[in-house]
Amino acid sequence: MKVKIFRWKAIGPLLLLFILLGILVWIFAEPVARQTAEEASSELLGTEVDVGKLDLLPRQASVELRALQIADPFVLTRNLIEADEIRLKLNPAALAEKKIVIENLSLHGMRFATTRKKPARPPSGKGFAPQVYQAVNQWAKQFDVPLLSLTPIDTIRQLALDPTQLTTIREAQSLLTRTDSVKKGLEQGFQQLNIESTLDSARALAQRLGATDPKKLGLDGTRQAIQSVQQSLKDVENAKKRIQALERNAQTAVQFLGQGVQGLDQARQKDFAFAKSLLKLPTFSAPEIGGALFGKVSIERFKQAAYWAELAQQYMPPGLLPRPTPGPNRLRAAGETIEFPKPKELPRFLLEQGQLDFSIGGTGPIQGAYTATVQGLTSTPALYGRPALITASRRAAGSALASIDVGAVLNHLTARTHDSASARLQGIKLPSFDLPGLPLRVDPGTGSSSLMFSMRNAGAELRGRWAIGSNKVSWIADSAGRRLNDIVRLVLRVVSGLNDLQVVAELSGSIASPKFSVSSNLDKAISQQLKAVIGEEVAKAERMVRAKVDSLVADKVEPVKRQVAAVQTGANQRIRAEKQRVDGVERSS
Amino acid sequence: MLALLKLIQSLIKTLHSAGTPGQVAAGMAFGSALGLTPLLSLHNVVIFSVLVLLNVSFGGGMLGWMLFVPVGFLLDPVFDKVGLSLLTAPSLRPLWTDWTNTPVLPYTDFNNTIILGSFVSWLVLAIPIFFAARYGVAKYRATIGERVRQSKAYKALTASQVYNVYKMFRP
Numbered sequence: 199m200k201v202k203i204f205r206w207k208a209i210g211p212l213l214l215l216f217i218l219l220g221i222l223v224w225i226f227a228e229p230v231a232r233q234t235a236e237e238a239s240s241e242l243l244g245t246e247v248d249v250g251k252l253d254l255l256p257r258q259a260s261v262e263l264r265a266l267q268i269a270d271p272f273v274l275t276r277n278l279i280e281a282d283e284i285r286l287k288l289n290p291a292a293l294a295e296k297k298i299v300i301e302n303l304s305l306h307g308m309r310f311a312t313t314r315k316k317p318a319r320p321p322s323g324k325g326f327a328p329q330v331y332q333a334v335n336q337w338a339k340q341f342d343v344p345l346l347s348l349t350p351i352d353t354i355r356q357l358a359l360d361p362t363q364l365t366t367i368r369e370a371q372s373l374l375t376r377t378d379s380v381k382k383g384l385e386q387g388f389q390q391l392n393i394e395s396t397l398d399s400a401r402a403l404a405q406r407l408g409a410t411d412p413k414k415l416g417l418d419g420t421r422q423a424i425q426s427v428q429q430s431l432k433d434v435e436n437a438k439k440r441i442q443a444l445e446r447n448a449q450t451a452v453q454f455l456g457q458g459v460q461g462l463d464q465a466r467q468k469d470f471a472f473a474k475s476l477l478k479l480p481t482f483s484a485p486e487i488g489g490a491l492f493g494k495v496s497i498e499r500f501k502q503a504a505y506w507a508e509l510a511q512q513y514m515p516p517g518l519l520p521r522p523t524p525g526p527n528r529l530r531a532a533g534e535t536i537e538f539p540k541p542k543e544l545p546r547f548l549l550e551q552g553q554l555d556f557s558i559g560g561t562g563p564i565q566g567a568y569t570a571t572v573q574g575l576t577s578t579p580a581l582y583g584r585p586a587l588i589t590a591s592r593r594a595a596g597s598a599l600a601s602i603d604v605g606a607v608l609n610h611l612t613a614r615t616h617d618s619a620s621a622r623l624q625g626i627k628l629p630s631f632d633l634p635g636l637p638l639r640v641d642p643g644t645g646s647s648s649l650m651f652s653m654r655n656a657g658a659e660l661r662g663r664w665a666i667g668s669n670k671v672s673w674i675a676d677s678a679g680r681r682l683n684d685i686v687r688l689v690l691r692v693v694s695g696l697n698d699l700q701v702v703a704e705l706s707g708s709i710a711s712p713k714f715s716v717s718s719n720l721d722k723a724i725s726q727q728l729k730a731v732i733g734e735e736v737a738k739a740e741r742m743v744r745a746k747v748d749s750l751v752a753d754k755v756e757p758v759k760r761q762v763a764a765v766q767t768g769a770n771q772r773i774r775a776e777k778q779r780v781d782g783v784e785r786s787s
Numbered sequence: 788m789l790a791l792l793k794l795i796q797s798l799i800k801t802l803h804s805a806g807t808p809g810q811v812a813a814g815m816a817f818g819s820a821l822g823l824t825p826l827l828s829l830h831n832v833v834i835f836s837v838l839v840l841l842n843v844s845f846g847g848g849m850l851g852w853m854l855f856v857p858v859g860f861l862l863d864p865v866f867d868k869v870g871l872s873l874l875t876a877p878s879l880r881p882l883w884t885d886w887t888n889t890p891v892l893p894y895t896d897f898n899n900t901i902i903l904g905s906f907v908s909w910l911v912l913a914i915p916i917f918f919a920a921r922y923g924v925a926k927y928r929a930t931i932g933e934r935v936r937q938s939k940a941y942k943a944l945t946a947s948q949v950y951n952v953y954k955m956f957r958p
Binding site: 203205208209211212291294295297525526528530531532533535536537539540543 | 825827836839840841842859860863864866867870871874875880883884885886887888889890891893894896898899900901902904
């Protein structure tokens with residue numbers, strides 16, 4: 199009997215099934231693609247991305263998106279970018295290889311920093327972007343932004359200080375224990391020296407030989423005498439070595455105690471600072487005032503720059519080595535998806551050329567048509583071979599008073615990565631912000647703002663500079679229902695008299711250990727005024743703090759210092775005495 | 788409960804179909820791919836087409852699918868390890884590099900550890916599954932098969948409309 203291999207009658211139903219599936223894909227492709235695009239881009243950027251409508255245009259190998267909103271991950275009620283229409287022209291050959299190569303991107307009706315109708319979802323989950331979001335928030339917290347203290351000087355009456363809170367006292371007790379154990383250790387060391395018997399036998403030998411006539415010793419006697427002298431000299435040499443070893447140990451121990459005493463002085467400085475903080479003395483150091491007033495707002499700018507730079511590091515890795523990424527979300531385990539870049543082939547994602555048109559309306563000097571270009575944004579820079587470039591500027595010549603110039607270069611061609619971005623905005627309306635510690639909001643009005651951020655070698659080198667300048671500042675006091683003290687009133691008077699504002703914040707170092715500084719004309723003016731008015735009072739209060747701390751710690755610290763000095767002196771004296779004894783015996787023998 | 792009922796129904800229908808034990812076993816071996824590997828994958832379209840077009844038991848295929856779905860979930864950690872070791876083997880890197888840069892082939896998602904691991908594991912397990920199923924079906928038919936066929940429950944099942952549709956695809 200002939201065995202049938204194929205079931206020919208099933209071809210019809212199978213084709214029908216595929217046609218049905220094709221129709222379903224045709225019907226649901228656009229909503230599914232829209233949802234997938236939203237989900238994928240939200241996960242990639244770590245912020246909510248909404249797409250109003252997505253049209254697939256297969257004949258033109260294009261995709262059209264409408265009403266795109268990308269939320270600001272740091273301000274959930276605001277959109278970073280909103281665009282009316284985006285058209286992506288895709289490379290069909292790349293699509294056959296499951297690669298997204300955007301030959302041309304055109305974006306129209308772009309707006310920045312628009313208010314969202316509904317707040318965006320906060321970044322969450324276990325993806326890379328939420329992790330970076332948390333990491334940069336942690337990173338920003340490490341900056342020690344001082345608090346502006348403007349406590350009225352007349353409220354400083356007395357200082358209630360609990361001695362157990364003082365580091366000096368704890369350190370002194372600890373040093374006392376260490377001194378005791380060093381003393382015991384040295385005592386044991388001296389006992390274990392055991393040089394008495396060596397010295398006695400050396401002296402006895404010297405006396406015996408001194409009383410003996412060498413001529414009567416004979417050959418054996420002479421040989422024995424020489425051996426005895428050699429042995430005695432060897433014993434003395436060993437005793438000297440033991441003393442030297444003990445001397446080294448004693449010096450180390452003495453140094454250790456000396457460091458402890460220095461530590462007590464440092465601890466006392468800390469206690470002064472702590473006690474001073476309890477009094478909440480007004481700050482009039484300009485760097486501290488600058489940090490307190492503009493530290494938070496400046497760090498916020500650098501934090502956002504660091505977030506995007508970290509994402510670029512992850513999504514645009516250098517080199518062509520296979521790289522694993524988490525697999526897709528599904529009921530089954532996601533696993534890992536490994537990319538295998540191939541030289542001279544297309545990368546998995548590439549935006550070859552993007553043209554972004556946007557306009558700023560109104561009658562201000564900044565109004566006009568602008569254009570931005572994006573080139574070479576890719577998942578595998580080594581395949582593309584050129585750094586990614588982003589620029590934005592006015593399309594046509596406009597007012598000389600106002601301009602927007604944005605430029606960014608992302609160079610991830612090799613492991614020595616270098617990302618740099620700069621934005622210079624002139625003649626724009628700067629956003630207002632609160633001044634921490636003061637019932638005041640700054641409205642810088644129209645002015646200039648610039649941000650430069652550069653990161654080399656995955657954060658090993660970091661440089662940032664944020665500056666704002668305006669000569670039309672207005673100050674909005676929020677003192678309703680609040681009683682302001684004299685110092686706050688003084689600061690408000692100083693600040694309100696200023697028409698211009700110049701703030702410069704700088705960042706350097708590395709991601710792991712950044713250095714931050716901020717200065718402004720405001721802090722200098724406040725500092726000068728405060729120094730003139732309350733400088734003497736603050737100095738008096740500081741003297742009171744010092745006296746209080748000194749009185750509490752003196753009876754604990756001084757005995758410890760004396761004991762340390764006694765141990766140090768005792769150890770040195772005994773070592774010197776032992777050395778002299780050995781030297782004496784050596785000379786006599 | 789319904790899924791369990793359907794599984795029993797499918798099991799009984801398949802075991803008593805006109806197909807030979809070999810045809811049922813081959814169907815189960817192909818169907819197990821649908822259960823062991825993530826369902827929505829390109830290779831499963833091919834396997835499903837093969838299951839329909841080849842003269843093997845379609846019911847066996849569905850039975851294999853249902854039986855191996857939980858096994859697939861359970862073995863995901865193993866598949867992940869198998870897939871990872873294959874994808875990270877230096878000697879196979881040129882193969883995967885070419886595979887993922889050749890038109891259409893990247894849509895197989897064989898650069899995913901679970902998909903590759905489960906597919907390769909299925910390839911290895913398909914032959915034992917075939918022989919074990921063929922032995923089991925033959926043994927069943929030779930022992931209690933006839934008694935089940937005479938039972939009222941079986942007769943009620945075969946009299947249903949669903950069974951008529953099913954008969955279209957039986958070997």
